[in-house]
Every structure is written in structure tokens, then in C-alpha cells.
Amino acid sequence: MQTTILLITLVLMAATLAVILRALWATDGPPPSEDAPKTRTRMIWGLVVFGVIVSVASLREWPHTSAGSDAMVVKISSGQWWWDTDTTEIPLGQQIEFHVTSEDVNHGLGIYDSNMRLVVQVQAMPTYTNKVVHTFDTPGSYRILCMEFCGIAHHDMVSEFEVLEGSS
Ligand SMILES: [Cu+2]
Structure with a gap:
């Protein structure tokens, strides 16, 4: 790409x-x-x-698109109106490569920290898997919200995961 x-x-x-x-x-x-x-x-x-x-x-290589060989892959699929992640626990300090896709329409994956500050975002597109790389340096609860209006229950597209110290 x-x-x-x-x-x-x-x-x-x-x-x-x-x-x-x-x-x-x-x-x-x-x-x-x-x-x-x-x-x-x-x-x-x-x-x-x-x-x-x-x-x-x-x-040149953008840091949010180039994962190291030891990156952990987290798959996230989406649809009206849900997120499905293959893990709810992410290790602190571990480079994560999110593989994000949609099963119906375009959605906008936004990952927010506990202060509702946006830390990662990428488009969730049907028939395509977008990748975005991030290393979480603060433990706690993170929320996934949809950033693109995708229908009547768009506001309900909320999911959560934890960033944990010492897990792998
Ligand atoms: Cu939406």
C-alpha cells in the first residue's frame, strides 16, 4: 500500500x-x-x-502502519451495530496490530482511553481489512466507539477491553 x-x-x-x-x-x-x-x-x-x-x-514508513514481527494481532470485526474483538485483554507495552473490518457498511473504529481521549482510529470497511498499529502505555479500560454514522443504532456501537500490566 x-x-x-x-x-x-x-x-x-x-x-x-x-x-x-x-x-x-x-x-x-x-x-x-x-x-x-x-x-x-x-x-x-x-x-x-x-x-x-x-x-x-x-x-517513509508510518509508525501506525508498520508492525514488528513480535506484534500481537487483535482482530476486530463490526456490523450494524456491534463490535466483535477476539480478545478483551491487551497486554501493556505490547505492540498491537489491529485487523479491522466490517460485515456490512462502513464504520469508524475509535479507541478511547478512560478519559474519553481518542488514542487510535481506523476505518472499518466491508470486504477489506485495515490494519493499525498501537502500543498501549497506560493500563485501564478502553472503549471502542463507532466514529461514522452508520444507522439508527450507531450510538450503541460500544465495546470495551482492558489493557493489563504483566499479561501476555
Ligand atoms: Cu456507526
């Missing part, structure tokens, strides 16, 4: 660069000053360097 996003971004960057080059080398308009070619070249290289820096900074 990351590779696909990277390739799409590079293609779009190339298209953007082509448009910029076309605009810079357009022959319409007032005659250019003598140092215009130098300025143009500097602008082009500046844009290329800027684009590469932005791409590298924003598209």
Missing part, C-alpha cells in the same frame, strides 16, 4: 513539474530579462529538492 501511494505521489509530482516547466518555458508574455534562465534553473531545482524532501519526510 505504501509503495502504491509513493508511486502515485511520484507520478503526480512529475505531472506537476511538467506543468511548471511548461509555464516557465512559455514564450508568450514580455521578453525575459538577461538572468531569467539562471533564475528559472534555480527555481526548478528548488522545486525538485523541495518535492523530494516533502516526499521522503511524509511517505
Whole structure:
């Protein structure tokens, strides 16, 4: 998936660069000053360097999508209007890779801590399994709420699990 996003971004960057080059080398308009070619070249290289820096900074492996080999997989399926998790106890400090899907319509998985602060979110989509990685560093009760209006009992899509110290 990351590779696909990277390739799409590079293609779009190339298209953007082509448009910029076309605009810079357009022959319409007032005659250019003598140092215009130098300025143009500097602008082009500046844009290329800027684009590469932005791409590298924003598209390298995202921490919430790359699980280590020792990550614990927790499967969560959903439907109108329920969540089904394959465990209700998650070990503290253990990297968790949530595999999230839906059996009917789109839902939004939101995991909230005991202060109702959102700590993880990902879309639950039919016929597709989204993955999101998180390591819980605070023990306690966590709630799963639906973040996308999915019908009359959307507000009832609530589930809970515990993050426990010393369990595995
Ligand atoms: Cu919902």
C-alpha cells in the first residue's frame, strides 16, 4: 500500500513539474530579462529538492502502519451495530496490530482511553481489512466507539477491553 501511494505521489509530482516547466518555458508574455534562465534553473531545482524532501519526510514508513514481527494481532470485526474483538485483554507495552473490518457498511473504529481521549482510529470497511498499529502505555479500560454514522443504532456501537500490566 505504501509503495502504491509513493508511486502515485511520484507520478503526480512529475505531472506537476511538467506543468511548471511548461509555464516557465512559455514564450508568450514580455521578453525575459538577461538572468531569467539562471533564475528559472534555480527555481526548478528548488522545486525538485523541495518535492523530494516533502516526499521522503511524509511517505517513509508510518509508525501506525508498520508492525514488528513480535506484534500481537487483535482482530476486530463490526456490523450494524456491534463490535466483535477476539480478545478483551491487551497486554501493556505490547505492540498491537489491529485487523479491522466490517460485515456490512462502513464504520469508524475509535479507541478511547478512560478519559474519553481518542488514542487510535481506523476505518472499518466491508470486504477489506485495515490494519493499525498501537502500543498501549497506560493500563485501564478502553472503549471502542463507532466514529461514522452508520444507522439508527450507531450510538450503541460500544465495546470495551482492558489493557493489563504483566499479561501476555
Ligand atoms: Cu456507526
